[in-house]
Amino acid sequence: MASTLSTLTLPLPSHPPPSTSYPTQPNQTLKFPLRLQPTSRRATFLRPISAVEAPEKVVKLGDEISSLSLADAQKLVEYLQDKLGVSAAAFAPVAAAAAAPGAVADAPAAAVEKTEFDVVIEDVPSNARIATIKAVRALTSLALKEAKELIEGLPKKFKEGVSKEEAEEAKKQLEAAGAKVGIA
Numbered sequence: 001m002a003s004t005l006s007t008l009t010l011p012l013p014s015h016p017p018p019s020t021s022y023p024t025q026p027n028q029t030l031k032f033p034l035r036l037q038p039t040s041r042r043a044t045f046l047r048p049i050s051a052v053e054a055p056e057k058v059v060k061l062g063d064e065i066s067s068l069s070l071a072d073a074q075k076l077v078e079y080l081q082d083k084l085g086v087s088a089a090a091f092a093p094v095a096a097a098a099a100a101p102g103a104v105a106d107a108p109a110a111a112v113e114k115t116e117f118d119v120v121i122e123d124v125p126s127n128a129r130i131a132t133i134k135a136v137r138a139l140t141s142l143a144l145k146e147a148k149e150l151i152e153g154l155p156k157k158f159k160e161g162v163s164k165e166e167a168e169e170a171k172k173q174l175e176a177a178g179a180k181v182g183i184a
Contacts, residue, residue, distance in 0.1 A: 117167040118184045119159040121174065124151045128178025135177040139170050151179070 054062070068076065081087055124132045129151065136147040136158070150156060158181070159170055167183045174181045 115163070116161040117164055118157050119162065119167050119170045119174075120155050120182045120184055121151060121158045121179055122155045122182050123180040124154065125178055131177035132174065132179045135173050135179070139173060155182075157184075 065073070065076070121132075132151055133144070133147045136142060136150055137144065139159075140147070142150065150158070158174070159167065162170070171181045171183055
């Protein structure tokens, strides 16, 4: 950082000094060092702290790979695929299985019937609000205020994770009260 000197002149007091005072001195000049702050601030790059200790050889290789251009990185991928006899598509099912454990194992079980259902109140006409609130209170242990709030911002899930029979019964009662209901 560069430093410069700045000059400051101190004036004499404006009132006349008493006769028994110290002799007056001429204006004094003081010089203070002044530090100039840099006008531009650049962000500094801090290397992230690695959670895994890697050998120097691996760190060096990783630094070289990360400095490659996109075209060079694509060529490196193609070269490694040819050299090792693998393809990126071969790893796709493994990556999907790692992302969703049990998804590949459950694929044959997809044909199994769904056992849990959600009852969704989609719409309640204004002339059926009171009857729908009564039906909601009969099907649940909600108080009047909570039942009213449930039917106001539709569509809303009324019951979640219930059996098919219970969902069908709730749908039947709510539709009898005048609400439009769906089962998901």
